[in-house]
Amino acid sequence: MKRSHLEHFRxxxxxxxxxxxEAYLLVLAQQIVANEEEVWEGTLHCSNPACQKEYPILDGIPILIESTRAFVSENLHFFxxxxxxxxxxxSILGDCCGPGSSYDSRRNYVGNYAWDHWGEFDPxxxxxxxxxxxxxxLFEELWHRGQPLLRETPIHALEIGCSVGRGTWELAKKTKQPVLGIDLHFGMLQLAQRLLKTGKVRYSLxxxxxxxxxxxxEVPIQAEAPLLDFWLADALSLPFLDLSLDWITSINVLDCVQQPYLKLQQMxxxxxxxxxxxxxxxxDWSPNATPMEGWIGGHSQRSPSGGRSEAKLREVLSPxxxxxxxxxxxxxDEEQSFPWKVRVNDRSAVEYSAYIAWAKRLADPRPS
Ligand SMILES: C[S@@+](CC[C@H](N)C(=O)[O-])C[C@H]1O[C@@H](n2cnc3c(N)ncnc32)[C@H](O)[C@@H]1O
Structure with a gap:
C-alpha cells in the first residue's frame, strides 16, 4: 500500500x-515491513474510538472488507x-488437486486474465x-467517449474489479494522477502488486x-508504477467518502456481483x-454470481421492457x-455492442458483446 495513495484516497x-x-478514516497502525513509500505488511485501524477495527495489509494489499474475519477465513488459501x-x-499439486479445485481455479482465472491484460508483452x-x-x-473506448463529458482531467480516479491491473495502468497513463484499482480476488491483486514492485509478471497459463x-x-510499467496501487475492497461496500471521486471505471463487473443495483448505488x-x-x-447473468432477484433485466419478458437488460438499466439511470x-x-451516452474476449485454454475463448454506459453524477435534489 502506497503512502501517497492512503493520503490521496483517504x-x-x-x-x-x-x-x-458513519464515515471514519482509516489510519496506519502497524508497519511491519515498510519503507518511506509503501507498507508491504502492517495494519490499518478505524479512527473511531468505539470501533478500532483492524484491517491487515498483506503483500502490499490492504484488505478493506467489512467482515474481515469471515473473508480471511474463507480465503486463507490465497493468503x-x-x-x-x-x-x-x-503440476504435481495441480494433478493431485484435480480440475475445479480451488488450486486449479485460481491458476486458471489468474492466468487467463493475465494473458488478456499483459500478454502483448510476452516475448x-x-x-x-x-x-x-x-x-x-474496451478501456480506450470508455475513456475516449467518457473524458470529453468531464470538465477536467479526473484527479480521483478508481477502477472497480481491476483484476490483474491493466485497466488501472491505462487510467494512470491518461490522468497522470494517483489511481487505484480494487478487486475482491487476492490472487489477481498479488500479481498486480508484484508487477509494480518487480516490473515483471509471472503466472501459469x-x-x-x-x-x-x-x-x-517484463512489462514496461516503470514510468507509471508510482501512480498505481491495488487494494482489496468490495464494490458493494466501497471504503471511500461520499462525493470523493471524479471518475469510476468498471469493466465487466456488474453481472459478477451479488447485488448489481447496490453496486450502482455505491458508485x-x-x-x-x-x-x-x-x-x-x-x-451474462448467472445465479452462481447473482441471485435472479438481483438481475437487472434477464427475466420477466412479459413486462414492457421485454426483460431486456439495457432497457432496465436505462430505467435505473434515468432520474x-x-x-x-x-x-x-x-x-x-451508451454503446450497444463492443467485443470482449476471455481466454479459456489454448484452443478456446469466449467472445462476449459488452454493453457500455457512461453515467453522470447529478447534484442531489435540494430538500423542499
Ligand atoms: C469478469 S472479471 C473482469 C475483470 C476485468 N475488469 C476485465 O475486464 O478483464 C470480474 C472481476 O470483478 C471482480 N469482482 C467480482 N465481484 C466483486 C466485488 N464485489 N467487488 C470487487 N470486485 C469484484 C472479480 O474478482 C474479477 O476480477
Missing part, C-alpha cells in the same frame, strides 16, 4: 459506513499460498494466436485440462456531482422517470 472504515452510516514452487512441483508466441488486449480496447505453462516476462454515492461512471457489462431510478446517476 479510505474509510467499511464496517462503520455500512453498519452505522498462505506459496509462489516459489517449480513448474514441475506446481514467447503462444496459443491461441488471436491478440490479447481486449481489456485495453492453462493449455488443456490441468496442464499449464509458466509465463514470466453514485462516492462520485462528486459532475463525476462520471464509465462501465460495461455483457449482462425522476421511474420508481427504479437511483435518483442521482444519469445515463449520458
Amino acid at each position: 479510505p474509510i472504515c467499511p464496517w462503520c459506513r455500512s453498519q452505522r452510516d 498462505t499460498m506459496r509462489d516459489d514452487l517449480s513448474e514441475t512441483m506446481e 514467447v508466441e503462444r496459443l491461441p494466436k488471436t491478440q490479447p488486449g481486449s481489456i485495453v480496447r 492453462r493449455k488443456t485440462g490441468v496442464v499449464y505453462e509458466r509465463c514470466e516476462y 453514485a454515492q462516492r462520485l462528486r456531482p459532475g463525476g462520471l461512471a464509465a462501465f460495461c457489462t455483457p449482462f 425522476g422517470q421511474s420508481g427504479n431510478s437511483l435518483g442521482n446517476l444519469q445515463l449520458v
Whole structure:
C-alpha cells in the first residue's frame, strides 16, 4: 500500500459506513515491513474510538472488507499460498488437486486474465494466436467517449474489479494522477502488486485440462508504477467518502456481483456531482454470481421492457422517470455492442458483446 495513495484516497472504515452510516478514516497502525513509500505488511485501524477495527495489509494489499474475519477465513488459501514452487512441483499439486479445485481455479482465472491484460508483452508466441488486449480496447473506448463529458482531467480516479491491473495502468497513463484499482480476488491483486514492485509478471497459463505453462516476462510499467496501487475492497461496500471521486471505471463487473443495483448505488454515492461512471457489462447473468432477484433485466419478458437488460438499466439511470431510478446517476451516452474476449485454454475463448454506459453524477435534489 502506497503512502501517497492512503493520503490521496483517504479510505474509510467499511464496517462503520455500512453498519452505522458513519464515515471514519482509516489510519496506519502497524508497519511491519515498510519503507518511506509503501507498507508491504502492517495494519490499518478505524479512527473511531468505539470501533478500532483492524484491517491487515498483506503483500502490499490492504484488505478493506467489512467482515474481515469471515473473508480471511474463507480465503486463507490465497493468503498462505506459496509462489516459489517449480513448474514441475506446481503440476504435481495441480494433478493431485484435480480440475475445479480451488488450486486449479485460481491458476486458471489468474492466468487467463493475465494473458488478456499483459500478454502483448510476452516475448514467447503462444496459443491461441488471436491478440490479447481486449481489456485495453474496451478501456480506450470508455475513456475516449467518457473524458470529453468531464470538465477536467479526473484527479480521483478508481477502477472497480481491476483484476490483474491493466485497466488501472491505462487510467494512470491518461490522468497522470494517483489511481487505484480494487478487486475482491487476492490472487489477481498479488500479481498486480508484484508487477509494480518487480516490473515483471509471472503466472501459469492453462493449455488443456490441468496442464499449464509458466509465463514470466517484463512489462514496461516503470514510468507509471508510482501512480498505481491495488487494494482489496468490495464494490458493494466501497471504503471511500461520499462525493470523493471524479471518475469510476468498471469493466465487466456488474453481472459478477451479488447485488448489481447496490453496486450502482455505491458508485453514485462516492462520485462528486459532475463525476462520471464509465462501465460495461455483457449482462451474462448467472445465479452462481447473482441471485435472479438481483438481475437487472434477464427475466420477466412479459413486462414492457421485454426483460431486456439495457432497457432496465436505462430505467435505473434515468432520474425522476421511474420508481427504479437511483435518483442521482444519469445515463449520458451508451454503446450497444463492443467485443470482449476471455481466454479459456489454448484452443478456446469466449467472445462476449459488452454493453457500455457512461453515467453522470447529478447534484442531489435540494430538500423542499
Ligand atoms: C469478469 S472479471 C473482469 C475483470 C476485468 N475488469 C476485465 O475486464 O478483464 C470480474 C472481476 O470483478 C471482480 N469482482 C467480482 N465481484 C466483486 C466485488 N464485489 N467487488 C470487487 N470486485 C469484484 C472479480 O474478482 C474479477 O476480477
